[in-house]
Amino acid sequence: MSTVPAKAPAPETHQGGFPWSHVAGYLLSLVLTIGAFALVFHAKLSFHETLFVILFLAVLQILVQLLFFMHVTERHGPSYHMMMFGLAMFFVFVIVGASIWIMSFGSMVS
Amino acid sequence: MSIAHSGLQHHVDEPLQTGVPLEFSTEDGATKILGFWLFMVTDVLLFACLFATYVVLYKHIGAGASAAKLFGDDVSGFTAETFILLTSSFTCGLATYEMRHGSHSRLKLWIVITMLLGLSFIGLEVYEFSTFVSHGDTMSTSAFLSAFFTLVGTHGAHVSLGIIWMGLILYQISRRGVNPVTARKLFIVSLYWHFLDVVWVFIFTVVYLTGVM
Numbered sequence: 098m099s100t101v102p103a104k105a106p107a108p109e110t111h112q113g114g115f116p117w118s119h120v121a122g123y124l125l126s127l128v129l130t131i132g133a134f135a136l137v138f139h140a141k142l143s144f145h146e147t148l149f150v151i152l153f154l155a156v157l158q159i160l161v162q163l164l165f166f167m168h169v170t171e172r173h174g175p176s177y178h179m180m181m182f183g184l185a186m187f188f189v190f191v192i193v194g195a196s197i198w199i200m201s202f203g204s205m206v207s
Numbered sequence: 208m209s210i211a212h213s214g215l216q217h218h219v220d221e222p223l224q225t226g227v228p229l230e231f232s233t234e235d236g237a238t239k240i241l242g243f244w245l246f247m248v249t250d251v252l253l254f255a256c257l258f259a260t261y262v263v264l265y266k267h268i269g270a271g272a273s274a275a276k277l278f279g280d281d282v283s284g285f286t287a288e289t290f291i292l293l294t295s296s297f298t299c300g301l302a303t304y305e306m307r308h309g310s311h312s313r314l315k316l317w318i319v320i321t322m323l324l325g326l327s328f329i330g331l332e333v334y335e336f337s338t339f340v341s342h343g344d345t346m347s348t349s350a351f352l353s354a355f356f357t358l359v360g361t362h363g364a365h366v367s368l369g370i371i372w373m374g375l376i377l378y379q380i381s382r383r384g385v386n387p388v389t390a391r392k393l394f395i396v397s398l399y400w401h402f403l404d405v406v407w408v409f410i411f412t413v414v415y416l417t418g419v420m
Contacts, residue, residue: 116304123297130289130411137416144420155412159405166300166401171228178244185251192252196259 122165129154129161228307229390236391243395247402250365254406257361258413261354265418271348274355274418277339284335285415288328289407292366295324296404299397306393311385318377318393321400325370332363355414362410365403372396 133151140147163169169179224232231237265274278285302317336356339345346356376392383389 114308116301119297119300119304122300123293126293126296127290130293130408133412133416134286137420147420148417151412151416155408158408162296162401162405166296166303167398168303171231177241181244181248185248188248188252189255189258192255193259193262197262200263 118165122161125161125165126158129158228394229385229387230394233387233391236387239391240395240398243398247398250402253361254358254409257354257358258409261358261414264350264354265414267350269349269351271352272342272344274351274414275420277344277355278415278418282415282419284331285411288331288335289411291324291328291331292404292407295321295328296401298324299400303394303397306385306390311380314385314393315377315380318373318380322370322373322377325366325373325400329363329367329370332359336360359410359414362403362406365406369396369400369403372399 133154136142136147136150136154142150163182169176169182229236230240268274298317299321302314302321305311305314305317339352344352346353373396376389376396380389380393385393
């Protein structure tokens with residue numbers, strides 16, 4: 098990795114400043130959580146509609162954590178860690194999605 | 208890197224890369240951070256298997272309580288756990304921020320706050336589990352409860368390990384200050400902590416909210 102020239106953003110090495118992006122990330126994560134909570138307890142959507150929306154909010158939570166706290170946009174060479182993240186999401190899709198599909202297949206046809 | 212250099216102090220011999228955060232400044236640090244991303248992929252695999260098991264089994268309640276009854280009676284517990292863990296992820300991020308901006312006393316303060324929030328999360332989870340068990344809803348009651356305790360308990364074990372790990376790194380930073388090695392260690396444990404927060408968001412969504420719907 099050291100052979101690749103650093104493509105770092107403006108290095109965060111100075112004193113002072115306020116961690117605005119961290120506060121923004123925290124507020125976003127709170128809003129997403131309260132939104133999911135309100136949807137389940139107060140909205141009048143069907144089970145599947147609610148499930149779909151709260152899963153979507155959970156995916157947005159992943160993005161908030163990755164972008165605001167896990168520094169994924171910082172690049173010090175090729176973004177191998179994003180390839181790994183893509184691989185992880187593929188695993189999740191295959192294991193969880195395919196398990197649900199296979200295990201519910203019998204009950205769907207019968 | 209030769210074997211002769213692989214002692215505790217080997218980072219001293221490496222050229223420091225300028226213009227990047229301290230934890231990425233050595234080849235050793237950058238490689239280990241990348242290696243930790245690879246570990247997180249394998250940990251995602253573990254949790255994906257447990258989530259798949261839970262989703263397949265959560266209606267198989269046998270003679271035990273259903274998810275709606277178990278979680279719906281008192282939603283304050285898991286709601287508090289969720290907000291505590293979200294907040295701890297934020298304070299852990301602030302620790303990394305202070306590490307990069309040079310305030311090492313505030314860095315230690317944020318780590319201590321993160322650990323305390325983690326401990327209160329674990330305390331609530333232990334209380335929740337013991338309440339379930341005292342009502343006769345044990346791990347061997349039904350397939351649903353086996354899957355539930357395994358999934359949520361595995362996450363709780365990760366958080367417990369994270370608290371111990373963070374305490375050890377706090378000790379190292381107190382002893383040795385912030386250098387490329389301790390900065391890399393703190394950065395990695397903070398990645399781990401944010402990762403656990405992401406896993407919890409899915410437990411909150413798939414287990415608890417779906418359970419009470």
